[in-house]
Amino acid sequence: MKKNLNNKIALIAAVLVAFFYGIIGIPSGVTGKALQESLSKRIHLGLDLSGGAHLILQVVVSEAVSAETDNTVSRIQQDMKTAGFSFSQAYKPDPNKPEAIRLEGTAQGKANDVRSLLETKYGNQYDVTGGGADNSWTLTMRPPAVKALEDKTVQMAIETIRVRVDELGVNEPVIQEYGLGKDEILVELPGIDDLDRVKGLIQSTARLEIHAVAGGPYKNDQEALSSNGGAVPADQEMLHGSSTVGTSTDSDAVWLLQRISIVSGTDFRSADQSTDQNGRRDVRFTLTNEAGEKFYDFTSKNVGKSMAVVMSGRVREVANIKEPIHDTGVIEGNFTPDEVEILSKMLKTGALPASLNYLEDRTVGASLGADSIRQGVKAAIVGILVVMAFMLFYYRGSGINADLALLLNLIILLGFLGFTSAALTLPGIAGVILTIGMGVDSNVLIFERIREEVRAGKAASAAIDQGFAHAWVTIVDTHVTTIVSAAILFVFGSGPVRGFATTLTFGLLANLFTAVFVSRVIFDWHLNKMKPGEPISI
Amino acid sequence: MKAGAGSGSSPQEGRKPVELFRGVNVDWLGKKWYFLGFSMIFSVAGIISMSLHYAQTGSPVPLGVDFRGGTQVRVQFQQTPDLNKIRSATEAVGIKDASVVNFDDPAKNEVLIGLPEQHNEASLEAGEKRIVDALHTHYGGNPFTVRNVEVVGPTVGNQLKKQAALATLWSMLGMLVYLWFRFQLIYGVAAVVACFHDTLITVGFFSLLGKEISLTVIAAILTLIGYSMNDTIVVFDRIRENLRLSRRESLPDVVNRSINQTLSRTVLTSGLTFLTVLSLYIFGGEVLNGFSFALVVGILIGTYSSIAVAAPMLVAWQQWRAKRGKTAALPAAKRARV
Numbered sequence: 058m059k060k061n062l063n064n065k066i067a068l069i070a071a072v073l074v075a076f077f078y079g080i081i082g083i084p085s086g087v088t089g090k091a092l093q094e095s096l097s098k099r100i101h102l103g104l105d106l107s108g109g110a111h112l113i114l115q116v117v118v119s120e121a122v123s124a125e126t127d128n129t130v131s132r133i134q135q136d137m138k139t140a141g142f143s144f145s146q147a148y149k150p151d152p153n154k155p156e157a158i159r160l161e162g163t164a165q166g167k168a169n170d171v172r173s174l175l176e177t178k179y180g181n182q183y184d185v186t187g188g189g190a191d192n193s194w195t196l197t198m199r200p201p202a203v204k205a206l207e208d209k210t211v212q213m214a215i216e217t218i219r220v221r222v223d224e225l226g227v228n229e230p231v232i233q234e235y236g237l238g239k240d241e242i243l244v245e246l247p248g249i250d251d252l253d254r255v256k257g258l259i260q261s262t263a264r265l266e267i268h269a270v271a272g273g274p275y276k277n278d279q280e281a282l283s284s285n286g287g288a289v290p291a292d293q294e295m296l297h298g299s300s301t302v303g304t305s306t307d308s309d310a311v312w313l314l315q316r317i318s319i320v321s322g323t324d325f326r327s328a329d330q331s332t333d334q335n336g337r338r339d340v341r342f343t344l345t346n347e348a349g350e351k352f353y354d355f356t357s358k359n360v361g362k363s364m365a366v367v368m369s370g371r372v373r374e375v376a377n378i379k380e381p382i383h384d385t386g387v388i389e390g391n392f393t394p395d396e397v398e399i400l401s402k403m404l405k406t407g408a409l410p411a412s413l414n415y416l417e418d419r420t421v422g423a424s425l426g427a428d429s430i431r432q433g434v435k436a437a438i439v440g441i442l443v444v445m446a447f448m449l450f451y452y453r454g455s456g457i458n459a460d461l462a463l464l465l466n467l468i469i470l471l472g473f474l475g476f477t478s479a480a481l482t483l484p485g486i487a488g489v490i491l492t493i494g495m496g497v498d499s500n501v502l503i504f505e506r507i508r509e510e511v512r513a514g515k516a517a518s519a520a521i522d523q524g525f526a527h528a529w530v531t532i533v534d535t536h537v538t539t540i541v542s543a544a545i546l547f548v549f550g551s552g553p554v555r556g557f558a559t560t561l562t563f564g565l566l567a568n569l570f571t572a573v574f575v576s577r578v579i580f581d582w583h584l585n586k587m588k589p590g591e592p593i594s595i
Numbered sequence: 596m597k598a599g600a601g602s603g604s605s606p607q608e609g610r611k612p613v614e615l616f617r618g619v620n621v622d623w624l625g626k627k628w629y630f631l632g633f634s635m636i637f638s639v640a641g642i643i644s645m646s647l648h649y650a651q652t653g654s655p656v657p658l659g660v661d662f663r664g665g666t667q668v669r670v671q672f673q674q675t676p677d678l679n680k681i682r683s684a685t686e687a688v689g690i691k692d693a694s695v696v697n698f699d700d701p702a703k704n705e706v707l708i709g710l711p712e713q714h715n716e717a718s719l720e721a722g723e724k725r726i727v728d729a730l731h732t733h734y735g736g737n738p739f740t741v742r743n744v745e746v747v748g749p750t751v752g753n754q755l756k757k758q759a760a761l762a763t764l765w766s767m768l769g770m771l772v773y774l775w776f777r778f779q780l781i782y783g784v785a786a787v788v789a790c791f792h793d794t795l796i797t798v799g800f801f802s803l804l805g806k807e808i809s810l811t812v813i814a815a816i817l818t819l820i821g822y823s824m825n826d827t828i829v830v831f832d833r834i835r836e837n838l839r840l841s842r843r844e845s846l847p848d849v850v851n852r853s854i855n856q857t858l859s860r861t862v863l864t865s866g867l868t869f870l871t872v873l874s875l876y877i878f879g880g881e882v883l884n885g886f887s888f889a890l891v892v893g894i895l896i897g898t899y900s901s902i903a904v905a906a907p908m909l910v911a912w913q914q915w916r917a918k919r920g921k922t923a924a925l926p927a928a929k930r931a932r933v
Contacts, residue, residue, distance in 0.1 A: 432880035439878060440871035447867060451613050484811050487886060490875060491818060494868035495825070498860075501867075502829065505860045508614075531832040535825040538773055542766040542821035546814060549762035557814050 059585045065578045072570070073465065076472025099475035102247070103482030103556050109247040110255050113417040114218075116240045120411035121210035122203055123155035129179065129196070130158055130292075131317045140174055142167055148291030156198035158183070163192045211240050213410045218244060221258055231480070241416065247480075252418055259413070265342070266321035269355070270363035270375060273312035281311045292316050298365070298372020312372050314365050319355050324348030331387065341387050349384030357381035440490050441467075444497055452504050454594025458579045459500040462571040466496050469567040470560060482556035492564025495539065499572035503528040507595055517593045521580050529573060536565050614859065623854050623902060624847045624910055630903035634792060637896075641799015648802050656802045659809030659885070666710040666722040669742045670730065676706050676737060684733035688725055705742065763794070766817055770824055778831060781912050786827045789905035793823045793896045800892050801885075812885040819893030822868070826861060826901035833857050834909070846913050850906050865898040 081095045126149060133147045137160075145162025149155065163171045168188045175185045175194060182202040187194035198206075215232055222230045222244070235243035249255055271293050275281035281295055282288065289295050294316045297309055324344055331341045344352055356364075356378050366374040445463065449456035470489060474481055507524030515523065540562050547558035583593070645655035670676075681695050685708065694709040710722040730739060767787050774783035794816055801808055833853035841849070872894060876887035 432878055432883070436875045436878040436883075440874040443870050443874065444867050447870075451863070453613075484814050484886065487815075487875060487879075487883065490871050491822075491868075494822075494864070494871050497867050498825065498864040501860050501863045505857075505863070509856075527836070530836075531829055534777055534828045534832060538770050538824045538828060539821040541769045541773060542817055542824070545762055545766040545769060546817050549765070557818075561818075 060581050062578055062582055062585070065574075066582070069465075069575055069578060073468065076469045076476075079472030079475035080468065082475070100471065101474075101478055101480045103245075103480035103485060109245065110249045110252055111417070111419045112244040112246075112255070112259070112415060113235060114214075114242045114244065114259070114413040115416050116211050116214045116242065116413055117411045118207040118210050118240050119155050122198065122206055123149075124410075125206055126155055126158055126198065127317060129183075133158070133160060133175075133179075133196075136174060136178055137163075137171075140170075142171055142174070146291055156203055158196040160187075160194040160196070161192070163188075163194065165192060168192070207240060210410045211242065214413065215242055217409050218242065218259055222246065222255075242413075256415065256418065265325055266318040266367045267352075268314040268316075268318050268365050268367055269359065270365050271313040271315055274310035274375075275312075276310065278311055281313060285313065289313065296365075296367060296370065296372050298367070299374070310372075312365055312375065314367070314372075318367075319364065320344060320348045320352050324351075339387050342385065344384040346384070353381055353383050434486070436486075436490070441493055444493060448497070448500070452500075452595055454583075455504055455507075455580075458576045459497070459504070459572075461579060462500065462576045463493060463496055465575055466492065466564065466567050466571040469571070470564045473563045473567070474560070479559050480556060481560075485556035485560045488557040488560035489564060491561055492568060495536070495565060496568045496572050498535070499528070499532050499568060500576065502531055503572070503576065504595055507593075511593070511595065517587065517591065518584050521577075521584065521593070525573065525577055532569070532573065536569060540565055619855050619858055621851070621855060621858075623851055624907055627903075627907045627911075630907065634796075634900075634904060637796045637799065638792065641796055641802060644799060644802040656798060657805055657807045659807040659812070666726075668708045668710075668723055668726050670706050670708060670726075670739045671742050672704045672706065672737045672739045674737050675704055676739075678706065680734055681706060681708065681730070684729045685726065687733045688729040690722075690725060690729065762813070762817060763820070766820060767791070770820075774828075774831075778835060781909060782831050785905045785908040785912070786824055786831070788908060789827055789900040790820045790823050790897075792904050793819060793893060793900050796896050797889055797893045801889070806885060806888065809885055811883070812889050815886045815889035815893065819890055819897055822890075822894060823897030823900060826865070826898055827905045829857055829860065830854055830901050830906055831909075834906070847910050850910055854902055854906060861898060861902070865894060869894050 080099060081092060082099050083095070130147050130149065137144050137147070143162075143164050144160055147158065147160045149157065150159045151157060160171075160175075171194065172185065172188050175183075175196065179185065179196055183196040183198055185194060185196055211234060215234065219230075219232050222232065230247070231243065231245035233243055235241040244259065246255060271290075272285065273281065275284065278295065292315065293313050296312050296314055298312060299310065325348075326343045326345050329341050331339055360378050360380060363375050363377055365372045366376070441463070445456075445460045448459040452459060467489070470492060473479075503524055506528045507520050510520035510523045511517075543558045543562045543565070547555055547562070580593075587593075648657070649655045678695050678697070685695070690710060694707075696707050696709075697705070708726050710726065727741065767790060770790070771783040771787045774786055797816060797819060798808070800806075801812070830853060833856055834850055837844075837849045837853050837856075838846075844852075869891070872887055872890040875883060876891050879887050
């Protein structure tokens with residue numbers, strides 16, 4: 058009985074062509090150089106092989122929570138005013154608990170009205186408690202809302218970092234969430250070795266904000282406190298920075314500013330360097346339409362008062378509002394050229410939603426890559442050749458099956474790397490070698506089983522049938538368990554270790570196809586050509 | 596038709612296959628006390644070495660820079676470097692206990708200088724500069740280039756430690772659950788104990804030989820867990836199959852027979868995998884040394900443990916149950932579902 062194998066052979070050929078395309082794409086020519094070029098375009102080398110910068114950053118998500126509740130505080134104040142409810146103050150009582158807001162001194166008889174206002178407007182995100190005899194309320198952001206905000210912050214940080222890294226012109230940067238729910242980001246930049254420049258560009262929060270000035274300048278903290286009755290009011294903050302009064306300049310004066318900014322971060326559409334009449338550098342900014350409205354509204358109401366430009370937590374300039382400003386302005390502040398460059402880049406790429414801490418930063422020398430790559434590839438090739446030679450020696454005719462299956466497995470694996478642009482790392486190469494080991498194991502399991510069946514006196518086709526059927530159970534169990542452990546590696550590991558898990562997992566999946574399906578088709582093809590009763594070479 | 600492979604009517608006549616372990620009949624379970632002794636010696640040696648190391652340094656095994664936190668500078672000199680002079684150069688600028696070792700092949704003139712544990716990021720960065728300055732001022736005769744600098748903050752070290760331990764635990768648990776589902780709970784427990792045994796002995800070897808554990812070594816250990824599990828499952832699979840076929844045979848006999856039947860496969864696969872890993876160990880270079888060493892040891896131990904630890908445990912559990920007067924039924928596995 059001959060089996061019709063045409064469909065199966067066509068499938069194998071299609072897979073072969075598809076994954077071969079994955080490895081080299083369509084080369085520009087057939088010369089060795091053209092092939093090598095298209096190969097290096099498709100198969101990306103991981104950081105340990107190509108060298109570059111490796112960074113792990115932690116997003117300070119509590120800042121984003123704090124910014125969100127700051128925003129809510131100002132909305133509560135607005136809403137209470139609009140609804141005509143009186144209150145003494147709305148503020149955040151504990152800097153270490155950014156998710157809590159306190160509203161104090163609401164009118165005695167209005168408790169129910171205030172509650173319904175707070176519940177309808179903020180009930181989605183906040184737990185509203187209080188409203189008892191002390192007429193005070195506490196709004197606490199719900200844990201799921203905090204979690205959602207934190208996740209969003211990490212995603213936004215990743216997007217911002219991606220845009221900023223693109224400015225560096227890095228090929229194939231890796232920017233991804235790292236660890237499990239720990240707000241960490243892994244950044245790998247092949248070919249970049251100037252760590253300080255990268256860190257400066259990625260990390261710079263360079264948040265530009267404009268605040269209304271509540272008091273100052275004072276010479277020092279004590280003076281600022283004593284002139285305000287010993288404490289900073291809850292809706293204000295104390296910042297250091299420069300002040301120019303007349304001709305004397307104090308570079309470390311103290312200011313009291315309204316805590317909530319008038320415009321900040323994403324309100325700026327652009328900032329560019331310019332020079333004033335005296336040749337000093339200043340920054341010309343443009344606001345978005347919406348923020349422009351807000352800014353015009355504020356400046357027209359506060360002509361004659363002061364506003365402060367704050368960057369990275371320091372007062373850079375305090376300006377007197379001479380006339381209403383719409384959406385463009387100039388900041389003087391004795392900026393250095395670097396500061397202006399970073400500031401304008403930041404404004405172009407959008408601000409980070411929270412600041413970042415570096416948990417790990419390393420440069421990996423590219424020279425290490427050159428040796429390692431040669432050694433790893435050499436080791437892999439030697440390993441494969443030894444194994445293939447042994448299979449031919451030990452299983453003779455069937456050894457060809459095993460060797461063909463192995464080669465196809467390698468083509469699929471490399472093609473997969475090409476398609477997904479997953480980087481090939483040194484442990485990744487080790488993963489390839491282990492895949493080969495498991496591939497050989499599958500073949501050995503099948504062949505040994507076929508031998509057993511032949512020994513038991515079965516004819517060639519029955520022996521092959523039985524051998525595959527029995528070995529299949531074992532192969533599934535062994536592969537699934539190894540994939541389970543590789544998946545755990547992938548989840549918990551980073552960079553190179555992930556590369557290992559990726560190649561191992563996909564290699565094992567490919568192996569199920571090659572060692573079982575392809576090898577079987579080759580056997581069947583061979584059986585079709587055999588005379589009845591002829592023994593198989595195994 | 597019934598025909599032995601060697602008989603005249605065999606289809607194999609004229610081209611005798613190359614075979615290992617044909618028709619072996621070893622009583623593996625009868626040797627369980629030797630196995631136990633062997634495993635105990637290595638486990639206990641590993642545990643003692645790890646305890647001693649723990650008492651001295653606060654960590655059971657030497658940890659790589661991934662875990663320890665610190666600065667490692669790889670320097671290539673133009674002429675053959677004198678390690679003692681480098682050491683005195685670093686001491687001259689006040690760095691105590693810097694490790695100075697040849698990196699890879701000494702002919703490459705590359706030296707790895709490791710600063711002892713640092714406690715904050717600022718001093719790490721400064722450490723790198725100090726090494727470069729020390730070499731410039733006190734070892735000026737031999738021009739050098741810095742090939743690679745690795746700086747890892749200790750906070751990361753702690754996190755990574757937790758990460759690695761978690762990954763190991765989860766991977767074992769995942770496998771236990773899978774085997775429970777496919778076989779029976781006792782099979783899963785026996786396989787996981789065998790894997791734990793392999794991990795313990797492999798890590799023990801690192802401690803005994805003073806080799807550093809890095810993140811790639813952790814990857815290797817997780818691989819060997821998967822690998823050892825692979826070996827164990829092949830044997831268990833055969834036990835399950837044989838139990839279904841012959842219900843009258845005693846469990847020790849079935850287990851012995853299953854090990855013997857799979858022996859040629861076990862030796863072949865382990866041998867071939869061992870060869871590939873050995874080629875990695877020999878040709879893979881210094882960077883992969885720890886990784887491939889863990890696998891070289893792990894594959895030997897993993898192969899041994901599936902025969903000498905996992906299978907005897909199944910039998911021991913059954914005999915213990917029988918002694919307690921519980922049902923004497925064999926732990927007949929569920930029927931294979933595939």
